[in-house]
Structure formats: C-alpha cells, structure tokens
Amino acid sequence: MIEVVWFKRDLRVEDHAALASAQGPVLPLHVVEPEYWRGEDASPRQWRFTRDALLDLRAALAGIGLPLVVRVGDVVEVLADLHARHGIRALHSHEETGNLWTYARDRAVGRFCRAHGIAWTEHRQFAVFRRLDSRDRWAARAAAHHAAPLIPAPRGLMAVPEVAEGAIPDQPRAWNPEDGLLRPQPAGRAAALSLLDGFLAGRGADYRRGMSSPRTAPRACSRLSPHLAMGSVSMREVMQRLAAARQDLAAMDPRERPIPLGAADSLASRLHWHCHFIQKLESEPELERRAAHPAAEAARRPTAPDDPLLLAWAEGRTGLPFLDACMRSLIATGWLNFRMRAMVQAVASYHLALDWAASGARLARLFTDYEPGIHWPQVQMQSGATGINTPRIYNPVKQGLDQDPEAKFIARWVPEVAHLPSALRHMPWKLDAPPPGYPPPVVDVTAAMRAARDRLTTLRATPGFEAAARGVYRKHGSRARRFRQDDPASERAKAAARAAKAGRQLRLDV
Structure with a gap:
C-alpha cells in the first residue's frame, strides 16, 4: 500500500x-488535466509558468529522494489506475479554492476516495477556512495560521519503486501556445525568494508611491503574485x-534602512488582503458566475464572446490611449x-456596459498570476456587483x-x-x-x-437593496471595516487632522 501526495x-x-x-x-503526483486547460479562464501563459514551476518542483523532490510522477488525464482515472496497481492507503493534498471546475473535480475525487476506502486529508494552504460560519474573528484565525511554525522539507521518505516519472508535456492540450506574452516572469522557488530579498534590499523603497x-x-511592487498563486x-x-x-528595519537607523518601515507594512497589508478575498470565493464558490448582490445579478445582461466592444477592450483598441496601453502591457507581460x-x-x-463575467474571463486568461479566489471577488467589486463597496467609476x-x-x-x-505631444497622446481625438x-x-x-451613474442609481434604488447588501456584508465583509466604510485609514487620518486643528485652536495658535 502507498500514500499519494497530490x-x-x-x-x-x-x-x-x-x-x-x-x-x-x-508517490508525489501531479496530474495535467486537459479539461481544466480548456476552460475559459486558462491560457498558455499560465501553463508556461506552471510547467516551469513543475520542473523546479521535480528538481526539489529529487533533492529529498523522491520523484515527481506526472500523468496527463482525468484525476479520478489516474488515481483509479494507481490504486489498482499499488493500492492507495491515503491521499494527501492542500485545500484548493479554485474555479467551479476544480471545485467539481475535487468533489469527484472525494466520492472516489470514499467509495474505495482511501483516507483523503486536505491541509490548509492559506489563511482560508472551509465551512466558515461567520467572518467574526477571521482576522485572528488568519494571524494564527501565518504565525504557525514553518514545516521543513521532509527527509528520509521512501519512494514507490518502479513507477515511471512521466514527462511534463510541452502543452496540456492542443492549442496555439502563442498568446501575446513577450516577457514571461521566471518561475520557481529561487525566483520567488530572490524577488522578496530584492524588495527588502531596496527595490521596494518607493513601494507606497510607485x-x-x-x-x-x-x-516597485513585490511581483510575488504568480509564485503565491502556484505555491x-x-x-x-x-x-x-x-x-x-x-x-x-526597525532596529536600524532610519537613514540606513534600505526600505522604509511603511513599505514593509504596506506589503504585509496587501498580503493580508490576499487571503481575505480568497475566503470570499471559498465561502461562496458561485461568485465566479453569480453577482454577490441579488439586485446586481438581476440587472446583468450577457455579453457575447465576440462582442465588438469586448474585443476592442481586451485587445487594447478602444481609442482611449491610457486604457489601451494598460491592456497591451498586460498582454505582453502577463x-x-x-x-x-x-x-x-x-x-x-x-463605460462599456459589458457583463463582468465576460470581461473577467478575458482578464483571467491574461493574468499569469490568476488566482480565482482573488480575481472573481475583485472583478465584482470593481464592477459594482457586491452592493457593499463604494462604486469607483475611474476616468x-x-x-x-x-x-x-x-x-x-x-x-x-x-x-x-x-509622435504626438504628451498632452495629445492622452487625448488624440482633440486633433483635427x-x-x-x-x-x-x-x-x-x-x-x-454619466450613463453608468444613472444605472447605479437605479440599481441602488431597488426595493430591499440595502437589506440585501447588509446580508452580503455579514457573509463577506472585513470586520476591520464598518458597513459602507471603504477606507478606514483615510477616516482615521482625517479624524487626527481634525483633532490636531482643534488642539491648535485651544492653544490660541492664530
């Protein structure tokens, strides 16, 4: 009997x-699943990063005397074959808050394990908690998870003999591997730690502003996101x-610090929000396809994949230069x-009144660091579909x-x-x-x-909108913020400024 680490x-x-x-x-196992890579949120750039990370993992496992066994196909079928050949006593993996496809796949694996008496243990990957009844005290639980001792790489594990490793395929399915990516980000643990070390050594000095x-x-940014997404x-x-x-840093003379304390604090805050957003999708997997607020869901209108506005936006051809530059940069760099x-x-x-699910899927494919638990709640948040966040209609x-x-x-x-003067690059339509x-x-x-504001006003006037929004907040809202409070730090700064001004008045500072 063997134990499989998936x-x-x-x-x-x-x-x-x-x-x-x-x-x-x-038996360490990774299954390349062609069906997953056929999904509308999967792309060649994501596979390229995954493949390089798998090569790095294979080398790391070899260093502790284990192979990485790679198979291509359906996970349940792969496990059934291994069980027939070797007998699986236990399956070990980390919990995954993926998309709806991986959610259904994991349920199928669970059914297989129960039917064959295989003990499947899923370990917590992030500060994300399954079957969470309430967001109350979530932050304390998250802090405890992050503070727990690190687990060293195991030594002395015995490999399963006479099992072919299997090649890591060049592509997970038949597709055109060229998706516009010109500058891929290096994968693997060494690359991830080098990024963190470089940030702390000075690259992050201008993080807050940059x-x-x-x-x-x-x-200026840490650039750790794809490494965290692939683990x-x-x-x-x-x-x-x-x-x-x-x-x-705190122990140093401030003049000698490679980065200010504020940069380290800001990065820690960003990392905290990483798990906060993944928890939303863990608690409500349907957020990938259904708006968090029922009124926003009722107001949705589907956008066809070949909609001209969607394609112009996704390909950087809207005639709005800064927006197009952002999209073209994303296409080239991931x-x-x-x-x-x-x-x-x-x-x-x-502005374009596109359905957030259609535009969100296009963005998902472009992000090398696509993390479903962050992506879909953020897509809804920036589209006014949550009912609990202040709509930001960026100009x-x-x-x-x-x-x-x-x-x-x-x-x-x-x-x-x-070739245009800088002012006209922003607004070339001003030309004759x-x-x-x-x-x-x-x-x-x-x-x-103006039209978007009118739609939002109509949406928020829907009977029962506020009550439903409070329900969304109870399920997903950060307890570090009050309902309808988007920027507590800004509010604290304003309160401090008012208090300081009042103090000056009391001192008769005229």
Whole structure:
C-alpha cells in the first residue's frame, strides 16, 4: 500500500503540510488535466509558468529522494489506475479554492476516495477556512495560521519503486501556445525568494508611491503574485520573512534602512488582503458566475464572446490611449499593477456596459498570476456587483494624466500616438485628423460615466437593496471595516487632522 501526495497549486517542498504528513512508500503526483486547460479562464501563459514551476518542483523532490510522477488525464482515472496497481492507503493534498471546475473535480475525487476506502486529508494552504460560519474573528484565525511554525522539507521518505516519472508535456492540450506574452516572469522557488530579498534590499523603497503607476509598479511592487498563486513559496513563509525583516528595519537607523518601515507594512497589508478575498470565493464558490448582490445579478445582461466592444477592450483598441496601453502591457507581460487592474475592469463594466463575467474571463486568461479566489471577488467589486463597496467609476483619461503625466507609458505601448505631444497622446481625438492606424474612442468618456451613474442609481434604488447588501456584508465583509466604510485609514487620518486643528485652536495658535 502507498500514500499519494497530490500536488496542485502548491508546487514546493518547504512548508508543505501534505508532503510532510505522508508516511510509508510515498508517490508525489501531479496530474495535467486537459479539461481544466480548456476552460475559459486558462491560457498558455499560465501553463508556461506552471510547467516551469513543475520542473523546479521535480528538481526539489529529487533533492529529498523522491520523484515527481506526472500523468496527463482525468484525476479520478489516474488515481483509479494507481490504486489498482499499488493500492492507495491515503491521499494527501492542500485545500484548493479554485474555479467551479476544480471545485467539481475535487468533489469527484472525494466520492472516489470514499467509495474505495482511501483516507483523503486536505491541509490548509492559506489563511482560508472551509465551512466558515461567520467572518467574526477571521482576522485572528488568519494571524494564527501565518504565525504557525514553518514545516521543513521532509527527509528520509521512501519512494514507490518502479513507477515511471512521466514527462511534463510541452502543452496540456492542443492549442496555439502563442498568446501575446513577450516577457514571461521566471518561475520557481529561487525566483520567488530572490524577488522578496530584492524588495527588502531596496527595490521596494518607493513601494507606497510607485505601486499606483504602471510605469513604476513593475519595479516597485513585490511581483510575488504568480509564485503565491502556484505555491512555489508559501504565504506563511513570505509573511514570516517579511515580519523578521521589519524587525531588522526597525532596529536600524532610519537613514540606513534600505526600505522604509511603511513599505514593509504596506506589503504585509496587501498580503493580508490576499487571503481575505480568497475566503470570499471559498465561502461562496458561485461568485465566479453569480453577482454577490441579488439586485446586481438581476440587472446583468450577457455579453457575447465576440462582442465588438469586448474585443476592442481586451485587445487594447478602444481609442482611449491610457486604457489601451494598460491592456497591451498586460498582454505582453502577463502582469498589471492593482490600481490599473481595477481601472480596466471598471471601464469594461461602467463605460462599456459589458457583463463582468465576460470581461473577467478575458482578464483571467491574461493574468499569469490568476488566482480565482482573488480575481472573481475583485472583478465584482470593481464592477459594482457586491452592493457593499463604494462604486469607483475611474476616468481613464484622468488616470492617465495622474499616473503617466508625460505619456511615456502610452508612447511605449501605443506607438500610433507616440509622435504626438504628451498632452495629445492622452487625448488624440482633440486633433483635427486622427492618428494613422489608431481608432477613434469607442465611447464618449463623459457621457459613458454619466450613463453608468444613472444605472447605479437605479440599481441602488431597488426595493430591499440595502437589506440585501447588509446580508452580503455579514457573509463577506472585513470586520476591520464598518458597513459602507471603504477606507478606514483615510477616516482615521482625517479624524487626527481634525483633532490636531482643534488642539491648535485651544492653544490660541492664530
């Protein structure tokens, strides 16, 4: 009898609870599932990163005396074959908060294990809790998970003899592997730790300011997101390394710190929100397809995959240069900073009135770091579908002027307007004749924003809207915020400023 460790989106050996809990002859297994890769949210760029991470995992497992057995096909069929050949006593894996396809697949695996008397143990991967009754005290439980001791890579495990490793395929299914990605991000544990070390050594010095602009964010941000999505490094290890680094920074003379304390604190805050959002999809898997607020779901109108507006938006051909630059950059690199992710999704939902599920699927395929538990709640949040977040109807022209004032980012990714003065790169429709090869705007930004506000006003006037929104908040809202409170830090800063002003008045500082 053997024990199988099923690797999914946890491609590492350090801090791997499933691998550490296995006993007896152990068979590490990864199943390449062609059916998954046929999904509308899967793409060649994601597979490329996954494949490189699998190669890295195979080398890491070899270092502790184990093979990585790779099979292509249906997981249940692969497990049935292994069970017939070797007899599976136990199956170990991490919990996965994936899309609805992986949710159904895991349920099928559960049925198989129960039918054949196989003990399947799923270990917690993130600070995400199954069958969570309430968000109350979630933050404390999350902190406890992140503070738990790291699990070292196991030693002395016995491999199952005479099992062919199997090749890691070049492609998981027949498709065109070219999807526009020009600058893939390196995969694997060493790449992940190098990014974190580089951030702490000085690359993150301008993190707070640099994270907002697509010009500066690629360097200023941690860039750990695809590694966390594929599990090349655990969230707990990143959090603990970051906490230790912050202690070291605090002990330094401020003039000698490679990055300010605020940069470390901001990154820790971002990592905290990672698990907060995944918990939403874990608690309600249907958020991938159904709006969180029932009134928003009732108001949805489907968008066809070949809708001209959807295609123009997804391919960076809207005639709105800053928006198009963001989309073209995303196509070429597989990454976009958070603020611009919010903007491109908001423009799709508000200005272009596209269904968030259609635009969200297109974005999912473009993100190398696609994490379903973050992606779908964020798509809904930026589309006004949650009912509990203040709608942000980003003006793509203003965002460009704010984040790319000299239009250098636009010139790089929209060469059709690069010859224009910087002001006209933002608004080429001001010219008497449009730039050759570049389309006119697909919408009038001002009129589209006005129409979006009207739709939102009508939606929020729906009978019972507020009561339903409170229900969404009870299920998914952060307890660090009150209902309808989007920015508590800003409110605290304003309150402190008011208190300081009152104090000056009392001191007669005229």
